[in-house]
Amino acid sequence: MYIYAQKALSLTQRAGLNGQKRIMSTGHKKDTLQSFTGQENLTDAQQKALGLHEISSNYSQEVSSLKLYLRNNSISFQDFKNEVRLNFSHIWNELNGNKLQTTELIRRIENISLHLISVENNWEKYNLKFKDCEGLIHHIENNVSDLENKARVLDQTIAEMCYNNTMKISDKELKENTTVTEEITNVIRVH
Missing domain, CATH: 1.20.58 (Methane Monooxygenase Hydroxylase; Chain G, domain 1)
Known part of the structure; x- marks a missing residue:
C-alpha cells in the first residue's frame, strides 16, 4: 500500500x-x-x-x-x-x-x-455415614466369623449324624443280609 x-x-x-x-x-x-x-x-x-x-x-x-x-x-x-x-x-x-x-x-x-x-x-454428613459404615463393616465381620464357627459346628454335627445313621443302617442291613443268606442256603440244601 x-x-x-x-x-x-x-x-x-x-x-x-x-x-x-x-x-x-x-x-x-x-x-x-x-x-x-x-x-x-x-x-x-x-x-x-x-x-x-x-x-x-x-x-x-x-x-x-x-x-x-x-x-x-x-x-x-x-x-x-x-x-x-x-x-x-x-x-x-x-x-x-x-x-x-x-x-x-x-x-x-x-x-x-x-x-x-x-x-x-455435606462433608460432615458423608463423614458420619462413612463412620457408620465402618461400624457396620466391623459388625458384619464379627457376624461372618460367628457364622463360620457355627458352620464348622454344624458340619461336624452333620458328619456325626451321618456316621451314626450309616452305622445303624449297616447293622440292620447286616442282619438282613445274614438272614437272606441263611434262607438261600436252606433252599439250596432242600433241593
Whole structure:
C-alpha cells in the first residue's frame, strides 16, 4: 500500500514538473509556432489557445496513464481488501467457535464448582455415614466369623449324624443280609 502511494506521488510530481517544463517551453514553442505558420499577427488569445491545446494533449496522456495506474492499483487494492475481509471472516468464525468452546468450558467448570460446594457442605454428613459404615463393616465381620464357627459346628454335627445313621443302617442291613443268606442256603440244601 505504501509503495502504491509512493508511485502515485512520484507520477503526480512528474506530471507537475513536466507541466512546468512544457509551460516554460511554451514560450519557445510560440516563437517556433509563429515562425512555422508564418502568422505573426495572431492574437495573444489565439496563441494561448494553441499552447493550451498542446499542453492539454500532453497532460491528457499523462492523466490517462495516471488513471490507468490508479485503476490497476484500485483493482489491486480491491483484491487486497477482499483478501483481508476473507481473512477477517475466517478469524471471526474461529473466534466465535473458540468463544462457544470457552463458554462450554466455563459452564462445565461452574458445574464442577457447584458439585464441589455440595460435597463440601455435606462433608460432615458423608463423614458420619462413612463412620457408620465402618461400624457396620466391623459388625458384619464379627457376624461372618460367628457364622463360620457355627458352620464348622454344624458340619461336624452333620458328619456325626451321618456316621451314626450309616452305622445303624449297616447293622440292620447286616442282619438282613445274614438272614437272606441263611434262607438261600436252606433252599439250596432242600433241593
